[in-house]
Amino acid sequence: MTTKGKKPDKREYTLKFIPHQGETVRSYSFSMRTLKIWAAALAAGAVLLLGGFGYMSYSVGGAGSIAAPRETPDEKGRQAELAQLAEEARNLQTEMEKLTEREQTLRRLLDENAEDESAKHTGQGGPSVPAEVSQVRRALDAVSRGLPARRESLAQLEAQLQRQRTEATARAAEADKLARTDVPSNVPSGWPTSGDISSPFGWRWNGTDFHPGIDIANDTGTPIVATADGVVTAAGWNAGGYGNMVDIDHGNGILTRYGHASEVIVHEGQHVKRGEMIAYMGSTGFSTGPHVHYEIHLHGEIVNPASYL
Known part of the structure; x- marks a missing residue:
């Protein structure tokens, strides 16, 4: 049994441009095959355009978010321990300052090792580096x-x-x-x-x-x-x-x-x-x-x- 192929679609469409003021009418004729080719080309271009836009958005936004470092549980624990040690350091420093002030007072009363407070130097400096536990x-x-x-x-x-x-x-x-x-x-x-x-x-x-x-x-x-x-x-x-x-x-x-x-x-x-x-x-x-x-x-x-x- 022989199957007959479809006959080619020979329909044509005419697009006319009718200007004002009696100028010449322009006519453009397109076959159905030509229209289908143009439609397919436009669809492919739209897909490529959307795909490129999506890739750029991922590169700029998504990839940046993924690359951002996250604080690990170990890092959180280290920061908490440093904060606790800093509090202990402040308390010890306060006690040491009180003891030092009391000692200076006693030495002045005893006239031993008296110091001229105005002659002390107060220069400070040095780079700032991250503290280790x-x-x-x-x-x-x-x-x-x-x-x-x-x-x-x-x-x-x-x-x-x-x-x-x-x-x-x-x-x-x-x-x-x-x-x-x-x-x-x-x-x-x-x-x-x-x-x-x-x-x-x-x-x-x-x-x-x-x-x-x-x-x-x-x-x-x-x-x-x-x-x-x-x-x-x-x-x-x-x-x-x-x-x-x-x-x-x-x-x-x-x-x-x-x-x-x-x-x-x-x-x-x-x-x-x-x-x-x-x-x-x-x-x-x-x-x-x-x-x-x-x-x-x-x-x-x-x-x-x-x-x-």
């Missing part, structure tokens, strides 16, 4: 090992300072005992502390200010002692400019006052003896440096302490 741990271990030695050093300095204060008090008491054998115990006699007179009693600064006592200057922490037996009538902060202050009533209308102390170690109502330590020298209240302001009141009148020294 092992490096931070080694640094923290080094600081931790140094803390016990620093604490021990501070304990020794504090003990030395206390011995110095005790010895100074004992020497002052012994000197007072020898110098005041003929003076009644309730009459002020001798110096309330050791040091230099930095401002005398009376008018000062070209007559612009009257000073109601004498100022004896020395280092912060120098012991201050009572100059006669009596009862403490004031011990603590005074808002009138004396800072930390002690008043002692010796009876018979006699009162002594000791101002600008760094620390008061007696309390109101306490009975004290001549030469007994009552405070430590400081620079509280209206003061330009460590000293004790010493006043003597006699029946309510302020008198010059110089005659009682």
Whole structure:
């Protein structure tokens, strides 16, 4: 049985362009075969164009996203450990700074290895590099090992300072005992502390200010002692400019006052003896440096302490 082939499609289509104003009409004739070829070519071009656009989008957007590094669980753990170590480092640094500040204060009080803070150099620099956990741990271990030695050093300095204060008090008491054998115990006699007179009693600064006592200057922490037996009538902060202050009533209308102390170690109502330590020298209240302001009141009148020294 013979199968007959399809007859070729011989249809034709005419496309006419009819211009305005009576110009010539143009006609274009196309066979069905030609139209099919043009349609296939247009379809192939559209496929190629869409494919190229899709490839470019993938290259610019998709490929870039895939190439971006992602943080692995190990990296997250490392960052968390570094953050914890950084917090430990800050805490250790804070403690070390406090210990260093305390040590410097004690050494100044003991007059050992005194340093001029203004002469210190403060230059810093160096490249910034990523921190490694092992490096931070080694640094923290080094600081931790140094803390016990620093604490021990501070304990020794504090003990030395206390011995110095005790010895100074004992020497002052012994000197007072020898110098005041003929003076009644309730009459002020001798110096309330050791040091230099930095401002005398009376008018000062070209007559612009009257000073109601004498100022004896020395280092912060120098012991201050009572100059006669009596009862403490004031011990603590005074808002009138004396800072930390002690008043002692010796009876018979006699009162002594000791101002600008760094620390008061007696309390109101306490009975004290001549030469007994009552405070430590400081620079509280209206003061330009460590000293004790010493006043003597006699029946309510302020008198010059110089005659009682």
